[in-house]
Amino acid sequence: MEYALTRDLLRAAFPFHFVLDQDMSLVDVGPGLQALNEGMTPGSPASDWFTLQRPAIPFDFSSLVENTGLAFLMQCRAVEGLVLRGQILHDPDQGVLFFLGGPRIANFTEMRDLGLGLSDLPPHDSMGDMLVLLETKQAALVDAQNLAAKLTMGKKWFQALIGASSDVVGVIDQSGCVQYVSPGIEKFRGAAGISLVGKSFLEWIHEEDAAALRAVLNDESWGPDAGHHQLVRLIDSRGISRTLDLSLRNMADDKYVGGIVVNLSDVTDRLELRQQLLQVQRLDTLGQLAGGIAHDFNNLLFVIISYAALLKNAAKPGSSDYDDLDEILKAANDASDLTRQILTFSRKQEVDSSTLSLRTVIDDMMLMLGRLVGDQYTLRKHTEGSMGLTSGDEGQLRQVLINIVLNARDAMPDGGEIRIELETIETHEEKLDCLGSPLPAGSYVACTVTDRGVGMSREVLEKAFEPFYTTKGRGKGTGLGLATVYGMVAEHGGGIFVDTELGRGTQFSFWLPSSDSTPSLAVEPSFPHESDKETGRILVVDDSEAILKVVDRVLGARGYDVHLESRPVAALERVRHEPVDLMLVDVLMPEMNGMQLVTKVLALNPDIKVLMMTGYSSTGILEQATEAGLPVLWKPFTPTALIAQVKDVLDGNVGQAPA
Amino acid sequence: MYGLVNQAVQGMVIAGFGEDVWERIKCEAGVDVEAFVSMESYDDAITYSLVQAGSAVLDMSPEAILRAFGEYWVLETAAEGYPELMRAAGDTLPEFIGNLDQLHSRVLMTFPELCPPSFNCKEVDPGVLRVAYMSERVGLEPMVIGLLEGLGKHFKTPIEVSLVDAATEPGTPAEFRVRYGIAVGPA
Ligand code: HEM
Numbered sequence: 060m061e062y063a064l065t066r067d068l069l070r071a072a073f074p075f076h077f078v079l080d081q082d083m084s085l086v087d088v089g090p091g092l093q094a095l096n097e098g099m100t101p102g103s104p105a106s107d108w109f110t111l112q113r114p115a116i117p118f119d120f121s122s123l124v125e126n127t128g129l130a131f132l133m134q135c136r137a138v139e140g141l142v143l144r145g146q147i148l149h150d151p152d153q154g155v156l157f158f159l160g161g162p163r164i165a166n167f168t169e170m171r172d173l174g175l176g177l178s179d180l181p182p183h184d185s186m187g188d189m190l191v192l193l194e195t196k197q198a199a200l201v202d203a204q205n206l207a208a209k210l211t212m213g214k215k216w217f218q219a220l221i222g223a224s225s226d227v228v229g230v231i232d233q234s235g236c237v238q239y240v241s242p243g244i245e246k247f248r249g250a251a252g253i254s255l256v257g258k259s260f261l262e263w264i265h266e267e268d269a270a271a272l273r274a275v276l277n278d279e280s281w282g283p284d285a286g287h288h289q290l291v292r293l294i295d296s297r298g299i300s301r302t303l304d305l306s307l308r309n310m311a312d313d314k315y316v317g318g319i320v321v322n323l324s325d326v327t328d329r330l331e332l333r334q335q336l337l338q339v340q341r342l343d344t345l346g347q348l349a350g351g352i353a354h355d356f357n358n359l360l361f362v363i364i365s366y367a368a369l370l371k372n373a374a375k376p377g378s379s380d381y382d383d384l385d386e387i388l389k390a391a392n393d394a395s396d397l398t399r400q401i402l403t404f405s406r407k408q409e410v411d412s413s414t415l416s417l418r419t420v421i422d423d424m425m426l427m428l429g430r431l432v433g434d435q436y437t438l439r440k441h442t443e444g445s446m447g448l449t450s451g452d453e454g455q456l457r458q459v460l461i462n463i464v465l466n467a468r469d470a471m472p473d474g475g476e477i478r479i480e481l482e483t484i485e486t487h488e489e490k491l492d493c494l495g496s497p498l499p500a501g502s503y504v505a506c507t508v509t510d511r512g513v514g515m516s517r518e519v520l521e522k523a524f525e526p527f528y529t530t531k532g533r534g535k536g537t538g539l540g541l542a543t544v545y546g547m548v549a550e551h552g553g554g555i556f557v558d559t560e561l562g563r564g565t566q567f568s569f570w571l572p573s574s575d576s577t578p579s580l581a582v583e584p585s586f587p588h589e590s591d592k593e594t595g596r597i598l599v600v601d602d603s604e605a606i607l608k609v610v611d612r613v614l615g616a617r618g619y620d621v622h623l624e625s626r627p628v629a630a631l632e633r634v635r636h637e638p639v640d641l642m643l644v645d646v647l648m649p650e651m652n653g654m655q656l657v658t659k660v661l662a663l664n665p666d667i668k669v670l671m672m673t674g675y676s677s678t679g680i681l682e683q684a685t686e687a688g689l690p691v692l693w694k695p696f697t698p699t700a701l702i703a704q705v706k707d708v709l710d711g712n713v714g715q716a717p718a
Numbered sequence: 719m720y721g722l723v724n725q726a727v728q729g730m731v732i733a734g735f736g737e738d739v740w741e742r743i744k745c746e747a748g749v750d751v752e753a754f755v756s757m758e759s760y761d762d763a764i765t766y767s768l769v770q771a772g773s774a775v776l777d778m779s780p781e782a783i784l785r786a787f788g789e790y791w792v793l794e795t796a797a798e799g800y801p802e803l804m805r806a807a808g809d810t811l812p813e814f815i816g817n818l819d820q821l822h823s824r825v826l827m828t829f830p831e832l833c834p835p836s837f838n839c840k841e842v843d844p845g846v847l848r849v850a851y852m853s854e855r856v857g858l859e860p861m862v863i864g865l866l867e868g869l870g871k872h873f874k875t876p877i878e879v880s881l882v883d884a885a886t887e888p889g890t891p892a893e894f895r896v897r898y899g900i901a902v903g904p905a
Contacts (some may be wrong), residue, residue: 066854076741147887166802167802167805167806168802169802170806170808171802171805175808176806176807177803177806177807177817177824178808178813178820179818179819179822182820182823185827187820187824188824188826188827188828189827190803190824191800191803191824191825191827191828192827192828194799194800194802194803195756195757195800195825195828198756198799198800199756199757201799202725202755202756206753209753304752479731509788
């Protein structure tokens, strides 16, 4: 059965076809072509409209007939850019050639430029499919680029995050082999993380710690999601021993991680700090203990000094009794000096600034410093050059000196000479101290402590002023550390200069601004004369019988009417029933402290004058007393000081705020 | 549905509400796919659960989400990803709707597992189209409304779409009435 395609069907199936006769004239033209150029009508020569691009044969009837099996490219001259691709079929019966094909289009834009749309292509033409494929490819490319960008961003984000962390994160396998490690490892291994992949993590850490870790990794019951925590030690890339807090999580079964996650954080400094804090606490406890003892000592010394003074006052000057008593008094005063120094540590002194002579302070401290450093050391002082007048807090400056001297001692473990010098220095330009803080031009008191010890390297010196830094072994660190010393000196407007050389020793100077006013010298008033009798009823309250007795002696001798009470409650009772002009009260007493008693007494009789006594306080009671404006007498006091203070308070020279 | 569709859902959520919300929706939907591949065919259930979860997280009805998605598909996915194909498919709204089957049949070559919709469009009155939509899926009519509205915007013509008849089962047509090219709104 034979079929023929009618002209209409042909036009529908191949809208871009054309038919040629033997003269190479157009016999028929498809509707697609016709729509593109209406002049393309039957009868006109084909060569007016088309140029044969491929195959390279003459554009004549017989040549075309001979090559019907080939693919033909026809350039359509009427429409710029339009090339038709198709094939030539020969119908010998009708003596015509058919060109069947369609536009060759590389993309939708080209199609549009030709004035064609999707619906101009016959459905069987796969050109449209290809164009969609191409456009999809383009869209997929953009897609892939976006994904790659997102991936890069995620990676960078992760790297930045993990790079900024002070911890090191890694993944190891069961044998301890590194699969990943974050860049933070560089500070421990001195190599970039990537170069450590494949190496054994266990080899980096201390053998004992590695053994413990290995045991965990080999433990079969240590399964998915199990954790582990321990401290590990390693030597970092600079050869310094570090302690790391290590934690493991078994994520070997996790499809993303597929290994054991390791987190390392360096706790070396934290551990060191904790150790030193303990040390400070221990020192603090020691200070309190010493303070407590000093308090008792003070009471005893007060008794000794008072009785000796009373006896000496009664003795004839020049007699051997008089001289002996003088020696007793000197020794007791020395002892009293020592307790005062101990109290410097235990008592929280208020920073009170007054003009003082650093020379006097140093002279005063030599005895105690000698004891502190021990027999193997010789302390030499050269303070003649300067009075060392400065304005400051004596207690703090004592601590500064003690700490610097102790440092000098520690630099010479086998003993040696420590020199303390004092001079006045004038600078005409600003000077930068060892931490680079500027000291303005002017006059300074400089105290220099020199040792011939081990000296400090530049690195050690740089770290020496960090809080809690010590080069001494655990438990050996003494004192407050240079950071605190520096803080105290800086608070006085001064600075510190260090000259040191490894193996040669260290010269440590602290400079304080000079003061030109004269120091408030504590002049010991002479023992008042027997004849200057006083009057007044005085109630003395102290839990120490010895104190009560000696105060009774001293004040009784001055003519005062003295009444004694060892219990605050009894004292209160007495105030209720008897007139009292002045109450002399110890701050620390059992049952009721001095301040509580004073409050109650003043509530009963606001006219009673009050004088507090204390030898020791780290409690808030003393602060309350000072806040209330109550005068305080520090133990051990001399009889003279007691008499003078009592008189001042009774005369209203030193007053208390009205209750 | 092809990844292209899920990608578009993702794009719409992120553009409107941010990455975090998208992660929440994915989590709510139980979809653990970091990135959809446009030319990979995914189970329809993924798309549906994303819409469901989006509805819960954004407190919108699934219909509202489908409708917004239809518009996003035309104006963003198609117009941005397939601008040439969109242009080649027609210069006017009715012509374009008439060519949608052509378009999807061309797309079929690239997305061989495509299960495309079928559209039929008749101009019943000047400016009024009756659009028949047939699909093997049910319940997507709100999306078609959004798609047609998106086409209105694409061709810069005012448009009003109403659902005349919803499909009752797969393979039965739904019918829409589309008024376009005239001022719409309160008369
Ligand atoms: C030019 C770009 C377009 C492309 C590449 C495209 C491609 C796709 C693809 C991949 C699907 C998913 C079908 C499956 O995975 O089984 C789809 C579905 C669909 N498309 Fe298109 N599309 C295009 C434009 C349009 C437009 C403009 C409309 C407007 C009416 C439309 C109407 C639909 C509908 C209604 C479906 C849902 C399938 C269903 O009803 O079962 N598409 N299309």
